[in-house]
Amino acid sequence: MKTADIQPFFATLKAANPSPQTELEYTSVFELLAAVLLSAQATDVGVNKATRKLFPVANTPQAILALGLESLEGYIKTIGLFRSKAKHLMETCRILVERHDGQVPDTREALEALPGVGRKTANVVLNVAFGQPTMAVDTHIFRVSNRTGLAPGKNPLEVEKQLMRRVPGDYAVDSHHWLILLGRYVCQARKPRCWECLVSSYCDYSPKTPPPQGSLR
Known part of the structure; x- marks a missing residue:
């Protein structure tokens, strides 16, 4: 061109x-992070279907940890690779609580240190949640x-x-x-x-x- x-x-x-807006449904930065993490090799439609049931029950790192791995898997089992994604999300929530006071960090380095969060996921969060030109x-x-x-x-x-x-x-x-x-x-x-x-x-x-x-x- x-x-x-x-x-x-x-x-x-x-x-x-x-x-323009992302087609993932979210109401907080953590919900966005969780949805993007779950969206790898999955459609936004499929992720939204699962998070519409999950987020009313647990939509903070603390609530996801309290939910437990088995229950989390039950909510997201319709999403591809749900078992590995559930483990990544649980570990991410643990790190957010222990190292970031339960808040989603706004730097690439800190985001990419979270399990299941690669460069693409970090770029989405930095752009959509924090307005960075990624x-x-x-x-x-x-x-x-x-x-x-x-x-x-x-x-x-x-x-x-x-x-x-x-x-x-x-x-x-x-x-x-x-x-x-x-x-x-x-x-x-x-x-x-x-x-x-x-x-x-x-x-x-x-x-x-x-x-x-x-x-x-």
Whole structure:
């Protein structure tokens, strides 16, 4: 993607969705951390279904610890890898209580020291909860960044570094939301819906996917 096209690319996405939000449901920083931790290799829809039952019962580190591992597993058993995620969440809650007074830390180093919290999870929390201009590169962002030519890279870290260099500062905080939503609903893996894409004119992908036969567009 040409450098001159990046600003109008994001300006177009912002005009269509001025205040993008994560699709994970949460009401506190800890709920966000827990939801993101549970979302690895799972859908936001599936995580929300589980946390709607879990969070009314236990939505603090202390409450999760009081719940116990077996009960926690029962609440999240519909999520993939639920046993390992339950262990990670329990251990994370223990560390939060013992080292951080039950509060979620706002630094990458402290977040990545928590079990089950990798770079992507830390980036989501830093961005969504604390407003830092981080890039949480998931499968959607990785695909969109490479397919459009916005920030090509061979792995998520390469793409993240490219995005940090190329995304204009005015769009840095919200950009990862726009890219996730673009990838989830329009620039899909099997067949991008180019005929519905608001930013296709700035995209390097070629040839563009034509509208289905019988479509109005």
